[in-house]
Amino acid sequence: MTDRPRTRLYIEGDLAAGAAVECGRDQAHYLAHVLRMSPGDPVALFNGRDGEWLARIDKTGKKSVVFVVSRQLRPQAPEPDLWLVFAPVKRAPLDFLVQKATELGVSALMPAITRRTVVERIKRERMEANAIEAAEQCERLTLPRVDDARALSQILDSWPPERRILLCAEAGEAAPINEFLRECDPGGAWAVLTGPEGGFEQTELDLLHKFPNVSAVGLGPRILRADTAALAALSCWQAALGDWRDRPPGRN
């Protein structure tokens, strides 16, 4: 732990001992002008494929910073396979939801347009930037995939048949979330599905209940906002079936 750099960056290039890689303009600005780092300073790099690597700043410039990679700090490891399919919320809660869901370990973020969704323009680039920042801070070795917004029906049309869906339902029949999860085996391919403010329409619920592998679960007697429901369900899933038996690396 002692020689782990405090700054962690996501990078696109390949990471290997001796490699030179560079970051883009925003990260370069952050390193030079916010953190005031200079050549020789250490950083940790990850790209979602090669694990986490120790590197040092080689050259700083306005448009990019070049790093020289030295040694691997952590190997790439499997992560929970948990998608979040969610009716998009307003801009500030959306930023927040993307950051929190990334910390909570989702593998994909999939905005779904439902009948009651009040669509504002969804900026995928903004979601990606939020996911990168959160992944850097929470010490993940991957980024979640970020999809463009699609109609819920379209998402379901191409749904992988083996992937199970945890449908957060504030109306209608639903099992208490922990009672349901207790009966499931850890791991596997899953998705949490949450509706818009005001909930799914009955026709959508009827469609979902007929869909294979959908299980409706309840999150208690209070009406949760869409983003709260998503974070609560992701937390319960990780604690029951995900990787929350593990501890943060290097902190024991």
Added chain:
Amino acid sequence: MTDRPRTRLYIEGDLAAGAAVECGRDQAHYLAHVLRMSPGDPVALFNGRDGEWLARIDKTGKKSVVFVVSRQLRPQAPEPDLWLVFAPVKRAPLDFLVQKATELGVSALMPAITRRTVVERIKRERMEANAIEAAEQCERLTLPRVDDARALSQILDSWPPERRILLCAEAGEAAPINEFLRECDPGGAWAVLTGPEGGFEQTELDLLHKFPNVSAVGLGPRILRADTAALAALSCWQAALGDWRDRPPGRN
């Protein structure tokens, strides 16, 4: 469900059939100018003591709105006894944390100053306003108590001996949260305790581990932000020991 009003308000006065009660200036403005409601329109009222009541607007004015209470919609009912003791975070995440924790059913919000807390001024009135708005929206029948910020050591000095503490610990020994909660009986008096960005100092952890009724739990391998950890732990507690077997009223 059909005749439940869409607008719910927290009110301080006593609620009983035939009673006239009034709300304050901010709520009056919201009713008259945002919702454009007028005399005769129905609202649901709660005060944390008398359950939820149907009422109608009697008179609107700039400084207050007067309601006449007609009949009880829901009786007051016991709620989980779960405090959240948390090292305060910056303003925007604090607003968010107070709203979400209220939706997740905390009974008290207690800001705790720890050694690594970067204290900004904590505005209790702002926390209360956020809690009231969230309680109105999520259909709670109570408000959480909101305390002034105090030193963690001071909070522990007057700690009720029977109240158990779920310490969210990103470093050191800790049981996976679900493994721990699975062994506990539902209900009882509890608190979730979360540290500041950067975590508790070792001396604080030593103090906490010696404190009676403290159990350190882990929330997985990623480093969660302080507010994310609080929401995740509250969700897991409610799902395991709280009232998340219940469904929202009037929605089945």
